[in-house]
Amino acid sequence: MDNPLLDTRAGALPAFATIRPEHVEPALQDRLAANRAALERLLAASRNGPVSFEDLILPLEELGDQLQHVWSPVSHLHAVANTPELREAYNRCLPLLARYQTEIAQNAELYRLFAAVAQTVPEGRADGARALLDHALRDFRLAGVTLPPEQKQRFMEIMEALAGKQALFEQNLLDAMAAWSHHETDAAKLDGIPANTLERAAEAARAAGRKGWLFHLDQPSYVAVLTHARNRELRALFHRAWSTRASDQAPSPPGLDNGPLMDEILALRHEAAELVGYTDFAEYSLATKMAASVSEVRAFLERLVVASRFAGRSEFAELEAHAGHALEPWDVAFHAEELRLRKFAISDEELRPYFPLPRVLEGLFALVGRLYGLHLEADGQVAVWHPTARFFRVLDSGGAPIGGLYMDLYARPEKRSGAWMDDCISRKRLDGRLQLPVAHLVCNFAPPTATAPSLLSHDEVLTLFHEMGHALHHLLTRIDYPSISGIHGVPWDAVELPSQFMEGFAWEPEILAMISGHHESGLPLPPELVERLRQSRVFHGALHMLRQLEFSLFDLRIHAEYSPGQGGRIMKLLGEVRDAVAVVPAARYDRFPNGFAHIFGGGYAAGYYSYKWAEVLSSDAYAAFEEEGVLNPAPAARFRREILEVGGSRDIAAAFRAFRGRPPDIAALLRHSGITAAAASETGTGPATA
Ligand SMILES: [Zn+2]
Missing domain, CATH: 1.20.1050.40 (Endopeptidase. Chain P; domain 1)
Structure with a gap:
């Protein structure tokens, strides 16, 4: 051939x-x-x-x-x-x-x-x-x-128009960001900004034939300035530029204002949803998801708000006390970073030497061996696309093959950034013959140098565990029809359950001992570092939670409460959500929705809640292992049977109940976020909604 x-x-x-x-x-x-x-x-x-x-x-x-x-x-x-x-x-x-x-x-x-x-x-x-x-x-x-022909025609027109407008939303955002820059020649004003960010800005200035530093409004630069710049005016300047992108509050050309586009997008989504028989776009979006109804999602989010708000207020009060003055929106990240360093004094660079990639992989393979009896065997004979990519045969405890796994873990110029699991071959048995599943696990870790192996930060360890969770979901399926085997046909708001679940292990002292070993001394991560790492996990857990809940409720409400007569009412609904959720003040000029590409660019529309939804599932699933023992094969066997094997063949809510013996509970996520039940039930929490 x-x-x-x-x-x-x-x-x-x-x-x-x-x-x-x-x-x-x-x-x-x-x-x-x-x-x-x-x-x-x-x-x-x-x-x-x-x-x-x-x-x-x-x-x-x-x-x-x-x-x-x-x-x-x-x-x-x-x-x-x-x-x-x-x-x-x-x-x-x-x-x-x-x-x-x-x-x-x-x-x-x-x-x-x-x-x-x-x-x-x-x-x-x-x-x-x-x-x-x-x-x-x-x-x-x-x-x-x-639909009857005329309505079908209209539906197709709407879909086409939506694709165009959503793409234009993202384009405006990119153009607005590209239109902004800040030139600086006084080094003193840049105090605190990390060297690599300054390096990029100096390079940009040189390329433009100018002295000093030229900053653009890309996310890494923005985050670096807000987190590290000591100069308050500089932070305020960047904050204003970022939170007014593509809006009527921005200095960028008025043609780039996303405001009118957002109203049009909401109107088209609403019309499309009504055409195919739903009352609004939120209901349409939920038709393919695990969550049953808009009211269920809203109640879910509001329960988390009630549970987190008191803790969020305490975290913010502690932060203001640390700063010694009232905090403006552009002060929060800066003082939070100061406080984090003071409390935990932990840095990526301190941890990396303990996580050489070969050691982490060995420990991860041992973990899936303990949990599921799996054995991964490298096979150098299988053709790959790059010398550092590897293929593993995945065998069960009896040595029988159950699938294959390609791993391509190092960054290269010709490779897309980020980390992901992709389906290479799906499990299939249609004519009696069984085709075993094969997965791709891809990351972008720094390659080894002449003197040291690839050394991972703890975040990167979490990434590897996360993608392995997706891969196991794909590999352990027992479903024979490709369109619902593995991750196929699994609802969007549940697909991150097996992956986030795996991350839980990478915080356990027991597992950290299995996956760490200093690349020079071979010593595991010292107990004192393990403890600081675990404490740092929950730093500002409630503030992060509230931010995500604000986005989720805003996204849900603008889609569920859209009414053709009144238009989008975007800023009004955002104001209501903020009053009910936020504990950090927002700037008056803030036009955050105009840059919210997750939902106006497509993808997560009326689905942003999925992040928290899946986190509740994964935290609660992991809690079963905390209760029964993290290396206990009994909950692992149950998790495999009820969740990992069933693909899209089964209602996930029922599958979860079968695994846990009850419906999902938010308590584990609150605990993993450092939000205690005591704080949540204190008086003064206030009502969840206005
Ligand atoms: Zn994922």
Whole structure:
């Protein structure tokens, strides 16, 4: 076979060593044509008589998996081994893929067949067949496939307009940030700002042919100035620039004001939601999530507000006492950093020597061995895309293979930043033959030097554990249909449960002893450092919690309470939420929503609460291990059976109850955030809402 991407045999690992950019588009074209022809044959056959799950759904699952075999290696290489040629091929393919996916999503005949098959499959069928059908039917309806032609046309127009306006929102934000700069020639005014930030600013000044330092409004520079600059006016200047980005309060060109756009986006979302039968966009968003209703999410968030507000006030009072004066918004990060250093005196640089990557990995593998009986075995024969990437065979306690794991952990120029888990091959058993799952685990740690291995900060250790949690979710699945196996079909607000859950282990003295070992002396992290590290975890836990709750409630309410007659009322609702939640004062000029790309750019719209929702699940799940013993295989076996194995085949609320013996409780998250029950129940907490 001359195009390695067309090797779609079950279980075949991608031929990473031989894939070339010129293979990409022909392979995708070939696969899409084959899929379309196969779909036509299936539809034609279905017109001759009743259809069954086996005759229709299984072949469709197979087609989806065939496409994944072609596309997964391409999108992976695009992320970790990018070249101009590959990027070009990749970009040419995106519209081809999108068109194919729209054809499927908008196929009314296919929708009717799914509905007919669903009649023949009993609810709650153990293999997840009914869940698969219900998910598919729901997604068809959410895409407007059941609407009469005129409304369907309008729905498609709205979706297209939304995509454009959301992209414009992000573009305005970027342009507004690029339009701002601050030039400084007096070094004394920059006192406290870290060297690497100053370095970048000096470089920018040189590039512009100027003396001194030229700052732009990128996030790292903004955070560095607000956290470290001693000069109060400088902090105030940056704060104003940042919190008025793309707004009517900004000095940037008025064409970049996102205000009108935000109203239009809310209006379009509301109209789309109503067209497909929901009262508002928040309800539409929740249709695919674990949370059952807007009122449930709101009550959930408000419960956390009540529990955190007293502790938040105490934290803020302590901070003002430390500063010795009332704090303005641009003072908070600076004095918080001072206080943090005074209380815990802990820095990344102090911890790194204790976390050489090989030692951390060895400890992490030992941990998953203790919890799930897994054994990871490096296999140097498997083709990879870079000499430092590695492949591991994942075996169960009896030595039987259960899947594979690629790890690519070092930063490189041709690699996307950040860390993620991606699905390489999905578990599949459609014709009796089992295809085992394979995952990609990607990070961007500093590579080893001539004299030292890669040394991780504790944050990076958490990242590695987090991504391993996602990988285990993908690898331990027992579901045979690819579209609901592993992380597929898992609701957005629950998908971070297995990953955040794994982070819990990286705070345990017992586990820290397993994963640490000074790269020179080999000694584990000293108990005194372990203690300081654990204390620093909860520093300003309530203030961070309240900030996230403010964002979440704001996002939920502007979508749930939108009314066409009154428009967005964005600043009014923000004011109400702040009155009910915030303990840190906001500046009068603050136009934070105009830069809230998470929700106005798409993605998290009426879904920002998912962060806290999943954290409650993961904290509470982890608490079972605190209660029963962190290395106890009993809760691990339960967690594996009820949560990790079920993929998207099961209602997650029911799965959680089966694991924990009760519904999720917020107590563990409060405790892990340093918010004690005593503080939460003090009088003076006040009502949660205005
Ligand atoms: Zn994650």
